[in-house]
Amino acid sequence: MKGIFSALMCSFDERGNVNEKGLREIIRYNLDVCKVxxxxxxxxxxxxxLISTEQKKQIFETVYDEVGGEVPLIAQIGSLNIDEAIDLGKFVTGMGYNAISAVTPFYYKFNFEEIKDYYDTILKEVDNQLIIYSIPALTGVHMNLDQFAELFNNSKVIGVKFTAPDFYLLERIRHTFPDKLIYSGFDEMLLSASVLNVDGAIGSTFNINGQRAKQIFDFVQKGQLQEALAIQKVTNDLISEVLENGLYQTIKQILQSKGVDAGVCRKPMKPLATEKLEVANTIGKRYLQ
Ligand code: NAY
Known part of the structure; x- marks a missing residue:
């Protein structure tokens, strides 16, 4: 459960259906080329x-079938509908997923007691270990060290996917909970998080740039910081161009240019205009042989 995990992309067709063949190709690219x-x-x-419960289950099943035990799998089952979260949690646990993960409930500005109850309720019903998915910039949910401590009090909560640029808090969590799994969530900050001894990272750009992410992580583990920095620099050149052009659409187009049927993004995400498709292809050529 340690190391570099891709936050897996999914291939959708123009009507928003899951393209199973394309999804399998994305998985193979991640495992065979990016080596995550x-x-x-x-x-x-x-x-x-952006997708239905049935589509989530279809994706969980397809991934499990394609991966067949080659690498560990974490299923993000978090939902504002707690019944859906529990249903999905049971579904993936029955299938054999190594862990579940759940985003902090968002939109309604829940208080911490409610957030804690959300996790405890899921874990009462689902017989699996859970990784908290904390991403304050998108959820608006900011938790402090004491609150992480309260969530970690549940022994089935085995860690956190920490997607925030707060390295003070990250260091405090690492120091206070040496036995919990901590995954860094911002690919552009992988080096800095690795220096703080995170156990791994989960990221979108690893779908195309997983090899460099692994090198950064490995160099830091060996204490070779300058070598890690050189690779983080190229990685960040790549990431800044990808972000500028449209994050998920650009990653999909780069996959497409490598022969992977990555499809398009779900509405309301817009497809890339022709000029941006060209930019994506150029980024792919320049940074990813
Ligand atoms: C997820 O669940 O897919 C993630 O949160 C992965 C983390 C990514 N965050 C988002 C919102 O996409 O990999 C990061 C991020 O895309 C990358 O660092 C570029 O900013």
């Missing part, structure tokens, strides 16, 4: 919050 250590399924990058 594991997959995080139905996260933000998987466009999870």
């Amino acid at each position: 250590d594991g997959l995080y399924v139905n996260g933000s990058t998987g466009e999870n919050f």
Whole structure:
């Protein structure tokens, strides 16, 4: 469960249906070319919050079938509808997913007691271990060290996917909870998080740039910081161009240019205009042989 995990992309057709063949190709590219250590399924990058329960199950099943035990799998089952979260949690646990993960409930500005109850309720019903998915910039949910401590009090909560640029808090969590799994969530900050001894990282750009992410992580583990920095620099050149051009659409187009049927993004995300398709192809050529 340690190392570099891709926040797996999903291939959708023009009508928004899951393209299973394309999804399998994305998985193969991640495992065979990017050589990632594991997959995080139905996260933000998987466009999870834009799809139906049936589609989520279809994706969980297809991924499990394609991966067949090659690498560990984490299933993001979090939902504003707690019944859906529990249903999905049971579904993936029955299938054999190594862990579940759930985004902090968002939109209604829940207080911390409610957030804690959300996790405890899911874990009362689902017989699996859970990784908290904390991404304050998108959810508006900011938790402090004491609140993480309260969530970690539930022994089935085994870690956190920490997608925030708060390295003070990250260091405090690492120091206070040496036995919990901590995954860094911002690919452009992988080096800085690795120095703080995170156990791994979960990211969108690993779908195309997983090899460099693994090198950064490995160099830091060996104490070779300058070598890690050189690779983080190229990685960040790539990431800044991808972000500028449109994050998920550009990653999909780069995959497409490598022969992977990555499809399009779900509405309301817009497809790339022709000039941006060209930019994506150029980024792919320049940074990813
Ligand atoms: C997810 O569940 O897909 C993630 O949160 C993965 C983390 C990514 N965050 C988002 C919102 O996409 O990989 C990051 C991010 O895309 C990358 O660092 C570029 O900013």
